[in-house]
Amino acid sequence: MAVATASVLAAGPWDSGQRTAERSRAAGERNGRGERHAAGPEALPAAAPVLAPLGTLAGAGDPGSRRVAVPPPSPAGLAEALDPLLDDRALGRARAASVVDARSGRQLYGAGDGRQLTPASVIKLATGVAVLSALGPEHRLTTRVVAAGKDRIVLVGGGDPTLTARPPAAGPGADRPASLRDLADRTARALKDRGTRRVTLAYDTSLYSGPVLHPISPNENISPVTPLMVDEGRLDDSDHGPAPRSTDPAGDAVRAFAAMLRDRGIDVADADEPRRATAADDAPELAAVRSQPLSTLVERMLTASDNDIAEALARQTAVAAHRPASFRGASEAVAGQLRKLGLPLDGARFADGSGLDRSGRLSTRLLSQVMVRAADPDRPRLRPVLTGLPVAGFTGTLRGRYGEESAGRGVVRAKTGTLTGVNSLAGTVVDADGRLLVFAFMTTGTTDPQGAQKALDRLASAVAACGCR
Numbered sequence: 001m002a003v004a005t006a007s008v009l010a011a012g013p014w015d016s017g018q019r020t021a022e023r024s025r026a027a028g029e030r031n032g033r034g035e036r037h038a039a040g041p042e043a044l045p046a047a048a049p050v051l052a053p054l055g056t057l058a059g060a061g062d063p064g065s066r067r068v069a070v071p072p073p074s075p076a077g078l079a080e081a082l083d084p085l086l087d088d089r090a091l092g093r094a095r096a097a098s099v100v101d102a103r104s105g106r107q108l109y110g111a112g113d114g115r116q117l118t119p120a121s122v123i124k125l126a127t128g129v130a131v132l133s134a135l136g137p138e139h140r141l142t143t144r145v146v147a148a149g150k151d152r153i154v155l156v157g158g159g160d161p162t163l164t165a166r167p168p169a170a171g172p173g174a175d176r177p178a179s180l181r182d183l184a185d186r187t188a189r190a191l192k193d194r195g196t197r198r199v200t201l202a203y204d205t206s207l208y209s210g211p212v213l214h215p216i217s218p219n220e221n222i223s224p225v226t227p228l229m230v231d232e233g234r235l236d237d238s239d240h241g242p243a244p245r246s247t248d249p250a251g252d253a254v255r256a257f258a259a260m261l262r263d264r265g266i267d268v269a270d271a272d273e274p275r276r277a278t279a280a281d282d283a284p285e286l287a288a289v290r291s292q293p294l295s296t297l298v299e300r301m302l303t304a305s306d307n308d309i310a311e312a313l314a315r316q317t318a319v320a321a322h323r324p325a326s327f328r329g330a331s332e333a334v335a336g337q338l339r340k341l342g343l344p345l346d347g348a349r350f351a352d353g354s355g356l357d358r359s360g361r362l363s364t365r366l367l368s369q370v371m372v373r374a375a376d377p378d379r380p381r382l383r384p385v386l387t388g389l390p391v392a393g394f395t396g397t398l399r400g401r402y403g404e405e406s407a408g409r410g411v412v413r414a415k416t417g418t419l420t421g422v423n424s425l426a427g428t429v430v431d432a433d434g435r436l437l438v439f440a441f442m443t444t445g446t447t448d449p450q451g452a453q454k455a456l457d458r459l460a461s462a463v464a465a466c467g468c469r
Helices: 013-028 076-085 122-135 180-193 249-263 294-304 305-318 327-340 364-375 448-466
Strands: 094-101 108-109 141-145 152-156 200-203 267-269 285-290 413-419 422-430 437-442
Touching: 013 437, 076 094, 076 108, 076 448, 108 364, 122 294, 122 305, 122 327, 122 364, 122 413, 122 422, 141 180, 152 249, 180 249, 180 285, 249 267, 285 305, 294 305, 294 413, 294 437, 305 327, 413 448, 422 448, 437 448
Parallel strands: 152 200, 200 267
Antiparallel strands: 094 108, 094 437, 141 152, 141 285, 413 422, 422 437
């Protein structure tokens, strides 16, 4: 397995490139016997690429020179750096760790790495890999309106939690979330073209099955899980994080749609109490809107630790596998996709797609191998799992972590996981030699959340600072 080469695939490309260039300049000042020689204008080494491949050192200016692979840290060197940090009392009664070389997939450090612990939100890494593997990064989720007989239409939910009822944001016409307003525009136009000015509106949520409430519900961290909702069922203007949630997001969505149709000159009968219906597979489509691609949804899920998107993507994995799109069916489908990728699932238990369910169990060995698959250049469809990771000290759930003096700042990219008594961190890091490593750290029984997070950050920063050979 070759190392990932593009800067977007790992944290700290500029830092890594700078280190590589410095080593190249130093190498260029020595001749083939390792002796220094004069470096006049005609003897200057060729400039190293700004973004040399991770895990390599650029050769000197000799046209016949080649890149030299940087060896990974030694297991003994990593153990010396990490063992004392893993003993931190802030990490609670149970802790596990795994550090793996992304290029070879070989584990370089492990401590309790086969132990199954509550993963919290780092399970979203598995959800992302599963849905991208099943459907690909360009797949989009479609919300439709179909005709269901004379003057009767059905709004069909396609599982897009990012469908928005809000006015479009100002700015260039970039790829935005699907809009309920656009759907109302297209539907009204199609109805008027048919000479229809009055309709009965129903809605279809049959794509999903089973309970709609997550086991922790009601909760400000997640809405009822339904294939039809707008703005994730949020009752405020937020787009991420905890928020007041609708108890009936599908009903709210169809009522908002009915109001939009009326504003566009379509009279909707019984708009305040729309009925559920199941649209026929061959029902004529009047209008449709499509979500952003899965690549964007996976990135948003990971950066903001979005639970609603996570549960939707787990269910899309179930739909792709022809399983029931329920909590159980989605969990089984995610596990099935990971099994197809040859991942070590012994003892793993997938309870949901978001990690809010405390009964889920994963090992750091599995999580690190999930990241190895995402970094594999032969699996480009999984790359959004890497590009969506928060950057230490800068973005997402790591924005407020890793201070100015931390070796991990800007170099560590990782998914966080936090529940009461549970803290986890898993992602990628470029070490001091420019080698791309993946890691997973998990803890259970913590009593000091801030202390546990800082202890996990010190572990990741130690890997970043490590040449450890």
